[in-house]
Amino acid sequence: MGNRIYNILFHTHTVSGIVISVALYVIFFTGSFSFFRDEINNWQRGHTVSLSDEITISLDGYLERISKDYDLYGRDVELRHYFNERNLNVSLGASKDSLAGEDDRAPAFFSMDTLDGGKGDYQSTYHLGEFLYRLHFLDQIPYPYGRTLAGFVAFFFLFAIFTGILVHWDKIISNFFTFRPWAKAKTLWTDAHTALGVIGFPFQFVYAVTGAFFLLKGILILPVVTGFYQGDENKFYGDLEYNHPEFAFFNKPVEGPVEIDPLVKDLRAAWGDFRITEAHIFNYGDENMHLALSGYLEHKTKLNGLGYRVIRVSDGSTVEERVPMTNDSYLDGVKNMLYRLHLGDYAGYGLRVVSLILGLISCFVILSGVMIWSVAREKNNIPERRRRFNRQVTNIYMAICLSLFPVTAMEFIIVKIATSVDMAFMYQTYFPLWLVASLLFIFKKDIVFTNKWSLIIGGVLGLMVPLTNGFVSGNWPWITIPNGAYHILVVDLLWLFLGLVALWIAFFKLGIKKRVPVKG
Amino acid sequence: MPANNKYLTPSPWQRFAKITAAILGGLMVAVLFHMALASWVDHVAVIMTSTYTAFILWALLMVLAFLGKNGWRTWALYLGISLVLGLIFYWGIQTNPIL
Numbered sequence: 361m362g363n364r365i366y367n368i369l370f371h372t373h374t375v376s377g378i379v380i381s382v383a384l385y386v387i388f389f390t391g392s393f394s395f396f397r398d399e400i401n402n403w404q405r406g407h408t409v410s411l412s413d414e415i416t417i418s419l420d421g422y423l424e425r426i427s428k429d430y431d432l433y434g435r436d437v438e439l440r441h442y443f444n445e446r447n448l449n450v451s452l453g454a455s456k457d458s459l460a461g462e463d464d465r466a467p468a469f470f471s472m473d474t475l476d477g478g479k480g481d482y483q484s485t486y487h488l489g490e491f492l493y494r495l496h497f498l499d500q501i502p503y504p505y506g507r508t509l510a511g512f513v514a515f516f517f518l519f520a521i522f523t524g525i526l527v528h529w530d531k532i533i534s535n536f537f538t539f540r541p542w543a544k545a546k547t548l549w550t551d552a553h554t555a556l557g558v559i560g561f562p563f564q565f566v567y568a569v570t571g572a573f574f575l576l577k578g579i580l581i582l583p584v585v586t587g588f589y590q591g592d593e594n595k596f597y598g599d600l601e602y603n604h605p606e607f608a609f610f611n612k613p614v615e616g617p618v619e620i621d622p623l624v625k626d627l628r629a630a631w632g633d634f635r636i637t638e639a640h641i642f643n644y645g646d647e648n649m650h651l652a653l654s655g656y657l658e659h660k661t662k663l664n665g666l667g668y669r670v671i672r673v674s675d676g677s678t679v680e681e682r683v684p685m686t687n688d689s690y691l692d693g694v695k696n697m698l699y700r701l702h703l704g705d706y707a708g709y710g711l712r713v714v715s716l717i718l719g720l721i722s723c724f725v726i727l728s729g730v731m732i733w734s735v736a737r738e739k740n741n742i743p744e745r746r747r748r749f750n751r752q753v754t755n756i757y758m759a760i761c762l763s764l765f766p767v768t769a770m771e772f773i774i775v776k777i778a779t780s781v782d783m784a785f786m787y788q789t790y791f792p793l794w795l796v797a798s799l800l801f802i803f804k805k806d807i808v809f810t811n812k813w814s815l816i817i818g819g820v821l822g823l824m825v826p827l828t829n830g831f832v833s834g835n836w837p838w839i840t841i842p843n844g845a846y847h848i849l850v851v852d853l854l855w856l857f858l859g860l861v862a863l864w865i866a867f868f869k870l871g872i873k874k875r876v877p878v879k880g
Numbered sequence: 881m882p883a884n885n886k887y888l889t890p891s892p893w894q895r896f897a898k899i900t901a902a903i904l905g906g907l908m909v910a911v912l913f914h915m916a917l918a919s920w921v922d923h924v925a926v927i928m929t930s931t932y933t934a935f936i937l938w939a940l941l942m943v944l945a946f947l948g949k950n951g952w953r954t955w956a957l958y959l960g961i962s963l964v965l966g967l968i969f970y971w972g973i974q975t976n977p978i979l
Binding site: 364366367368369370518519523572576583589600691694698 | 923939946
């Protein structure tokens with residue numbers, strides 16, 4: 361690679377990296393916790409959840425409960441199990457009965473607790489897992505700005521890892537084995553950035569591409585729909601199999617109770633370990649009532665085992681189906697894999713723990729990149745004014761990023777102590793804490809201090825998370841293990857691990873400054 | 881070791897041309913490439929594939945745009961390729977209409 365190309369790649373890598381660094385750090389940090397989103401929710405609520413990630417029956421029972429509040433006749437009803445927690449998402453379409461009252465012609469959306477039947481709107485069932493999950497695509501910034509911003513961060517991250525890997529291409533092997541922890545600070549940062557960046561490349565590449573797709577798909581859809589489909593969105597989504605089929609509403613109520621549980625049992629018996637994640641009912645209570653059950657085969661049986669069956673309820677006949685055992689549809693494969701690869705949820709806790717560690721390593725790669733940027737500009741030939749500016753930028757970046765760790769640990773303790781937690785509460789505690797912690801570190805103007813104390817405070821608070829959980833809810837590990845409450849246990853262990861690692865780094869690994877610099 | 885300035889683009893207009901060619905031009909070529917391909921072969925499979933390949937291609941075109949010496953020539957190149965791809969797409973959609 362010639363000097364010109366090398367320097368251009370280097371420069372574009374630096375500029376794109378420094379521009380997205382803070383947002384990307386927030387995304388990776390909170391994203392790492394999002395691997396355990398459902399666990400964090402169940403931990404916060406003290407719920408024991410069976411590990412089968414599906415809608416548990418009885419569907420008839422749920423529908424009966426919903427029908428106490430809503431007249432379901434003539435509506436489309438959808439029950440969705442998207443996250444592995446007790447709550448189901450319920451969405452009710454407007455009634456197609458032309459004689460229906462005003463209330464019944466309004467659609468409704470809410471979540472329902474499958475055990476106690478409790479109904480909650482989005483704000484009141486908000487919890488820490490959801491908060492961190494949302495923060496990882498900057499969704500607290502109003503739609504569509506936050507998500508679009510996060511999407512562009514993901515995309516520029518893809519650009520940054522391409523230029524980054526190209527910069528190191530010629531020396532990728534030799535640099536990989538170069539680690540000079542006792543050399544001067546900049547070499548240390550460079551070695552860490554390079555080695556961990558190269559190790560993390562496949563992981564980060566997958567997240568950059570899938571993340572960009574989730575958040576920026578509109579950029580692709582718009583030209584394809586307008587140019588290719590001449591604006592016919594329905595046909596587009598139909599072709600890509602995103603639409604439900606449509607069934608006419610006969611407006612002839614069926615007599616007797618509607619029973620769909622037997623249909624669900626039939627499907628289960630036929631498809632082995634198939635997990636139903638969505639039940640969509642068309643024209644509830646009508647003669648032309650249909651039921652669509654969709655889900656997936658357990659991942660260890662078949663990684664791409666999506667399937668569905670549409671059943672006419674009146675006679676139980678199958679109208680249409682895609683058998684998951686034999687499903688080799690390319691469309692389903694791509695759709696499924698984009699999510700599986702991003703969520704890392706197809707190989708048990710092991711893969712998710714590894715993903716969490718790689719995510720936090722990526723955080724370190726981002727910060728070491730900022731440090732390289734900063735240290736490389738501490739040179740005599742750069743005017744003092746510019747250097748002061750650079751130092752201040754680094755100071756602010758480090759303060760915002762590093763304070764995230766103690767603040768997140770603190771928030772875990774807060775939600776456990778607080779008597780009631782909703783969306784507003786979460787916003788009112790997390791963001792002010794983060795702001796105050798960032799400002800304190802910014803005014804201290806000492807990166808070494810910021811680094812050390814954010815790790816120490818975060819580590820101590822992190823170790824207090826399982827203790828708080830034990831004292832408040834009594835869910836100590838020796839209670840949760842025999843009870844099989846693994847969701848609760850996992851979060852406790854996660855913080856035990858993070859707390860110990862943070863303190864170990866703070867007390868045993870940050871002594872670099874005192875060591876005598878040697879030439880590397 | 882910040883990048884050596886003597887290899888970087890000093891003129892603001894050149895920088896503007898390169899950055900816009902990279903982001904907008906790259907996007908245009910990436911999207912039109914997939915649309916042109918989709919108009920001739922199995923369009924559903926190509927559109928589904930573009931969910932990941934379009935972003936990868938776009939990012940690679942971005943990298944390439946910065947390597948060119950003259951940003952306006954990069955623009956001209958990307959516009960030219962877009963035009964050709966647009967024609968292939970137009971021809972394809974007339975030959976194999978999907979609606």
